């Protein structure tokens with residue numbers, strides 16, 4: 181006997197979709213069946229311009245031949261190798277290539293399967309590192325209001341999005357939060373980094389004074405907070421956080437899951453903003469979104485502190501069955517080759533002024549209360565319908581899809597992050613169509 185009421189293969193009920201309004205979706209499904217370059221193809225044969233690189237991950241666009249070939253070749257040659265106590269060359273190759281493009285000081289790579297797992301891994305390494313150096317009282321973790329660090333318990337604890345936290349109990353103990361940097365009154369319609377708000381970094385001094393540095397392991401922040409609606413760091417803010425962390429022996433983890441791999445016009449936002457982290461978490465663009473993979477990069481100082489004791493002993497009791505999976509590693513190598521061969525990070529930097537001018541041309545359209553941008557990222561904040569948060573932006577999302585562009589919304593904010601291969605004409609098409617959506621929005 182089947183558990184299913186309707187046994188047709190296209191019955192939509194069994195799949196409980198993530199971060200989705202399931203009932204709305206299943207009453208009017210939006211299905212992609214193919215993708216190439218800058219476009220998706222829908223089930224009914226329409227082409228949709230990708231304004232979001234999938235979910236901030238397909239930085240080189242879709243169905244890139246080098247990546248497709250690498251995956252199929254790898255699957256045929258070595259499909260899986262045990263991740264513990266065994267290795268395979270591609271994982272080492274990818275780690276070296278990652279370190280080659282990483283900010284100064286990054287020396288080692290620990291693989292995960294997602295951004296969420298990269299965050300958990302970095303938080304665990306931070307606490308274990310202090311313990312390994314004889315400072316085992318440093319267990320507290322500091323995050324930031326409105327932050328998104330994935331969906332696992334560590335990530336939602338240091339994260340600051342209320343809907344991602346309130347349903348899930350008491351979370352991790354010993355966590356505190358900096359205030360968010362969003363400041364519409366002073367910074368609305370900033371181009372690039374806003375002028376005001378560096379002083380918000382000083383809140384870290386207040387938190388340190390409250391708990392004492394001897395209890396604090398790490399601060400984790402997104403250089404640009406993406407999932408909460410694109411919050412660009414005020415000028416001087418990240419530098420100040422770095423100074424305070426250094427002063428008090430607190431590790432600085434930059435969560436670069438969306439800002440990595442050229443999104444800001446530099447390989448990582450750490451390089452764009454000239455801030456040196458102790459660890460970086462990344463995922464998404466690491467494999468161009470093709471195969472799940474995440475990573476934590478650390479300094480030699482962090483890694484080396486674990487390399488003690490008898491050499492037959494495991495140094496860090498942490499890892500995943502799929503850490504450094506051969507097919508993911510092959511996808512990663514081919515992805516980094518594609519970025520390099522096509523100069524996509526430099527391309528993003530070159531296109532950024534055109535992108536900035538295009539997105540700011542939406543100023544003055546109905547309901548638009550802020551526009552912010554950096555690299556090939558933009559956030560367009562709409563005034564919400566009183567008493568019905570998210571409804572207005574969701575309407576914009578549905579209308580945009582009907583008009584042939586994929587945008588992303590979070591709260592009442594539209595977030596754009598197209599593949600770095602976008603052309604000027606496609607920027608015009610994306611922003612022109614979005615303008616039509618906004619003009620017609622209730």
Ligand SMILES: Cc1ncc(COP(=O)(O)O)c(C=O)c1O
Nearest residue numbers: 294295296328329330435437438
């Ligand atoms: C900054 C940041 N950290 C972590 C994550 C979680 O990544 P994943 O969905 O791969 O678990 C995301 C996802 O958007 C992110 O933006």
